[in-house]
Amino acid sequence: MTLTVKDLTISRGGIPVLEGLNFSLEPGHALILRGPNGVGKTTLLRTVAGLQPPVEGEVQAAPESFAYAAHSDGLKATLSVSENLHFWADVFGTKGIQQALDGFDLNGLVDRPAGALSAGQKRRLGLARLLVTGRPVWILDEPTVSLDVASVELFANAVRAHLAEGGSALIATHIDLGLDAEVLDVGPFRAKPKSGTGGFDGLDESFL
Amino acid sequence: MTLTVKDLTISRGGIPVLEGLNFSLEPGHALILRGPNGVGKTTLLRTVAGLQPPVEGEVQAAPESFAYAAHSDGLKATLSVSENLHFWADVFGTKGIQQALDGFDLNGLVDRPAGALSAGQKRRLGLARLLVTGRPVWILDEPTVSLDVASVELFANAVRAHLAEGGSALIATHIDLGLDAEVLDVGPFRAKPKSGTGGFDGLDESFL
Amino acid sequence: MNMNALWEYANPVKFSRTVSLVLPWVSVLALVSLVGGLIWGFFFTPDDFRQGSTVKIIFIHVPSAMMAISAWFMMLVTSLIWLIRRHHVSALAAKAAAPIGIVMTLIALATGAIWGQPMWGTWWAWDPRLTSFLILFLFYLGYVALWEAIDNPDTAADLTSVLCIVGSVFAFLSRYAVNFWNQGLHQGASLSLDKEENVADVFSTPLYVCIAGFILLFVALVFLRTRTEIHKRRTKALLARERLG
Amino acid sequence: MISLLIRDLRLAMRAGGGFGLGLSFFLIVTVLVPFGVGPESALLAKIAPGILWLGALLACLLSLDRIFALDWEDGSLDLLATSPLPMEGVVTVKALAHWLTTGLPLCLASPVFGLLLSLPEQGYKWLIVSLVLGTPALSVIGTFGAALTVGLKRGGLLLSLLVLPLYVPTLIFGAEVARRGAEGLTTTTPVLMLAGISAGTIALLPFASALVLRVNLR
Amino acid sequence: MISLLIRDLRLAMRAGGGFGLGLSFFLIVTVLVPFGVGPESALLAKIAPGILWLGALLACLLSLDRIFALDWEDGSLDLLATSPLPMEGVVTVKALAHWLTTGLPLCLASPVFGLLLSLPEQGYKWLIVSLVLGTPALSVIGTFGAALTVGLKRGGLLLSLLVLPLYVPTLIFGAEVARRGAEGLTTTTPVLMLAGISAGTIALLPFASALVLRVNLR
Ligand code: HEM
Ligand SMILES: Nc1ncnc2c1ncn2[C@@H]1O[C@H](COP(=O)(O)OP(=O)(O)OP(=O)(O)O)[C@@H](O)[C@H]1O
Ligand SMILES: Nc1ncnc2c1ncn2[C@@H]1O[C@H](COP(=O)(O)OP(=O)(O)OP(=O)(O)O)[C@@H](O)[C@H]1O
Ligand SMILES: [Mg+2]
Numbered sequence A, B: 001m002t003l004t005v006k007d008l009t010i011s012r013g014g015i016p017v018l019e020g021l022n023f024s025l026e027p028g029h030a031l032i033l034r035g036p037n038g039v040g041k042t043t044l045l046r047t048v049a050g051l052q053p054p055v056e057g058e059v060q061a062a063p064e065s066f067a068y069a070a071h072s073d074g075l076k077a078t079l080s081v082s083e084n085l086h087f088w089a090d091v092f093g094t095k096g097i098q099q100a101l102d103g104f105d106l107n108g109l110v111d112r113p114a115g116a117l118s119a120g121q122k123r124r125l126g127l128a129r130l131l132v133t134g135r136p137v138w139i140l141d142e143p144t145v146s147l148d149v150a151s152v153e154l155f156a157n158a159v160r161a162h163l164a165e166g167g168s169a170l171i172a173t174h175i176d177l178g179l180d181a182e183v184l185d186v187g188p189f190r191a192k193p194k195s196g197t198g199g200f201d202g203l204d205e206s207f208l
Numbered sequence C: 001m002n003m004n005a006l007w008e009y010a011n012p013v014k015f016s017r018t019v020s021l022v023l024p025w026v027s028v029l030a031l032v033s034l035v036g037g038l039i040w041g042f043f044f045t046p047d048d049f050r051q052g053s054t055v056k057i058i059f060i061h062v063p064s065a066m067m068a069i070s071a072w073f074m075m076l077v078t079s080l081i082w083l084i085r086r087h088h089v090s091a092l093a094a095k096a097a098a099p100i101g102i103v104m105t106l107i108a109l110a111t112g113a114i115w116g117q118p119m120w121g122t123w124w125a126w127d128p129r130l131t132s133f134l135i136l137f138l139f140y141l142g143y144v145a146l147w148e149a150i151d152n153p154d155t156a157a158d159l160t161s162v163l164c165i166v167g168s169v170f171a172f173l174s175r176y177a178v179n180f181w182n183q184g185l186h187q188g189a190s191l192s193l194d195k196e197e198n199v200a201d202v203f204s205t206p207l208y209v210c211i212a213g214f215i216l217l218f219v220a221l222v223f224l225r226t227r228t229e230i231h232k233r234r235t236k237a238l239l240a241r242e243r244l245g
Numbered sequence D, E: 001m002i003s004l005l006i007r008d009l010r011l012a013m014r015a016g017g018g019f020g021l022g023l024s025f026f027l028i029v030t031v032l033v034p035f036g037v038g039p040e041s042a043l044l045a046k047i048a049p050g051i052l053w054l055g056a057l058l059a060c061l062l063s064l065d066r067i068f069a070l071d072w073e074d075g076s077l078d079l080l081a082t083s084p085l086p087m088e089g090v091v092t093v094k095a096l097a098h099w100l101t102t103g104l105p106l107c108l109a110s111p112v113f114g115l116l117l118s119l120p121e122q123g124y125k126w127l128i129v130s131l132v133l134g135t136p137a138l139s140v141i142g143t144f145g146a147a148l149t150v151g152l153k154r155g156g157l158l159l160s161l162l163v164l165p166l167y168v169p170t171l172i173f174g175a176e177v178a179r180r181g182a183e184g185l186t187t188t189t190p191v192l193m194l195a196g197i198s199a200g201t202i203a204l205l206p207f208a209s210a211l212v213l214r215v216n217l218r
């Protein structure tokens, strides 16, 4: 379940944002992505998760190995906490949401509609979804937004447990999670305008 | 422009969440609200901003003195950054958005539709709105969500400048902003069930 | 009784106690007059020479139609009381009355349709009275749906009250508009009854008894359902409290 | 206030849901009616005024839930409520923007659609008059319904259910004006009634809308 | 797959936009038609099959944009795309859920609305047959349109414009079946055509929908 990224160039809205990315993620390891706002972390994670195709280079991994958690949590406001989790457990064919509820301290909220949760509670529910996917590679986009210190610790524990079981995690974040993980600063990989765009001649298939 | 909160009890979804709150906020000062997820910070800020009525107690301040910034930024995805800001400047009757653009480093993005911003850029734009309101009391709900370190510093500078001009700020946050401000932990003010709910006799107009 | 004494019943506890005292009596009276009136009407009145035995539908049709309209009026009044004096019982009484109003409207529509088949040769016609009843039915549906859709009971009470008031104005307007739009069949049908003065007399006494029975039934049901709503409200508040810890 | 109007119109133009949506729905209805009912022009002419009014009403109804829902979801409505604009003003501007993006284009385009349904010649004038008088009421009533249901679960369903009976008087008088006009009869009474309904709703309903909107924001 | 269906049905029931919405829209159309066209039952009976079909079509159209839009906005669609469910399955389930919440209730309720519009007695059977055969096609075609426009600006407007012409054949044959049925003529040919359209779209369109959905998620 090793994830390998080779010579990756990614684009958003038709414009390349990061280029020449190379890294690999072994089972049991986590990789933290850092970089200023707008550098392209979200775009990178979406590309790795297979939601958008890379411009160049490739992502090597079994496509069915990712669990992706984005800026938004994909919760249904009118479904209760347990209904939301059960749905994803069914979709991913795993059984039992109890572990996920325990892991993110949601037991007191099981019957609450997701729309009546506070911002941090929503996020906890969104993260609990990861535990019911049963997927080995977690791809997380700023997972700790809105979480208080205790919840961040819950999350870090969940990641540690996941790594201990042989999973891996690719995490974009701005804060320190207290995880023992490698850090990749994507800032230096910012896509530079190509040099050879002197005239109309330089126009290639990507119009750049 | 002093904001005074007296014996405030607030409720969410018909259930009291915090009670017995007393604090006051002088011009030139900032007050940081802390407390675990779900304790009622958002509810408190909404009550202070006048969006929902208090159950008991009162909020003393001129109603037209607040600028409120919530979990969501109120941006229109199809309007450009400058159109978004100009709209709020017009609504609040202030002139010029240049200062706001400078303050949050948005000059490079003025013509970008807000929908094509990254999470952190969106947040910066949401915060820039505060500068065009011209209101003295800022009420901010987790303003630094999704922001990188540099942007958090931009924000802290904006708050400092605002305080220096005689404004004040009430901020709910989970992280350390590096501001020189008083901190109020709302945890101890959690609403406790009333003692006298022995039987049906205890029923009053609020059904408790 | 002075006004203040009356407002005391706006206290949920006081209201529930009073209801517990009064409800059995009202229920028994409602039962007696309903059963009596219907038996009288169905078995001890002659067949109308024109309409045959179908005329007996009148003993259900007319009282239910009257109650359908009165229930809305009651909701209008209690909604106003809630908006002005903010007594929870008042709002809950409006909430309790609406489903009863729906059922009455449905009964009136159904009996009317059943009656219309032999009388006008059609189950449904776009007659002003029938049409405005259909509109009233929609108002009821919207009102109940709005209550159902809102979690916070005070918000729900506020919104439904405003809806009830605005709705009443528009219901009134519709009634007029519908008259303007179509002259209709219904009026003629009721006139043909009035022509036979003696026949009408034979029918009118049991009809009054039935109407009284429906009114009492309505009062009993509103009391009962309001009390239930109060209990539900309290249970919900307590449960929520408990969950909060 | 003006800036809110400009913003809403701009949003309607950029994001869709405005201008085009109402018109295209109107178009859909009028184009599909002959497919459903059959192409005999005598029959079509007879039902044309009613169908056109119905189409206008449905086109209005369709775009109602966008009046507040989008602003509610992205938090703008909270921000507007804490802004210096009075809520009554916000509501009125929203209704006006809705009318400008839905009602007005319908009024302007209705002759074309009348042609599609073989509306008799003398009917055009009265069709336009009735739409100009009636569609503002539809927008204002719809804004009230949208304010009632903003942020509620089942919002869309509720909205149509709540607004439908409120639309009945306007529809009856509006269609009556158009029909009498098409048949060459006098139209004074229904025109007066229609104008009265419009004036009354425009004068009074914004207060109710502002009230319920404030309640819903709690 | 089943769990997605159950979730969608549950959401439709809880959040509105499903069951009720289509039905209430259908109700609106049929109740308002007499107000527009006038109360004469002979005229109503004549246009009833067409209007009922039109109402069904509009009711379907109205709820189309909810098929993917809500899941798109809250990020569920991204998560579904990275889940083990094949996209074709997701699309089919969405279409099925749409039909169950819109088409099926319409089929069941159509006799009542037929009554309101004085549909002739022999017409009921064929009205129901035509709706049962035709509404699945409406849902599948609509799902394709919704997949095409998810996440686009001007989605709503585009959706109706794109789907409208695709709906025309179904409407023509469906209304034809209902009208011939009501007039007591033979209905074999249009019934066969209608069934053919439904079978064809159900078999083929989901692949196209899955494809465009994947493209739109990029
Ligand atoms: C669905 C169909 C019908 C509806 C919704 C309906 C509705 C009503 C309403 C609202 C009233 C008025 C009650 C009041 O003002 O106190 C009423 C009264 C009455 N209806 Fe009907 N009706 C229907 C069908 C019929 C039919 C078919 C007949 C008989 C041919 C009929 C005969 C009467 C009579 C005799 C009254 C007595 C009151 C009076 O004289 O005005 N109705 N109905
Ligand atoms: N639709 C679009 N068209 C053009 N540019 C876009 C579009 N969407 C995003 N961008 C730009 O692409 C860049 C990368 O965005 P991305 O969301 O990947 O950044 P990020 O690293 O996740 O930032 P953040 O930390 O703020 O979430 C940003 O500069 C953003 O402004
Ligand atoms: N509609 C509702 N019905 C019932 N309870 C609710 C509703 N909305 C929120 N709550 C509860 O009210 C409490 C206060 O919520 P609030 O959003 O104010 O918390 P918060 O302090 O802002 O938390 P966070 O730090 O996670 O944003 C939470 O426990 C939440 O679950
Ligand atoms: Mg990002």
Ligand SMILES: [Mg+2]
Residues within 6 Å of the ligand: A118, A119, A120, B041, B042, B043, B141
């Ligand atoms: Mg909060």
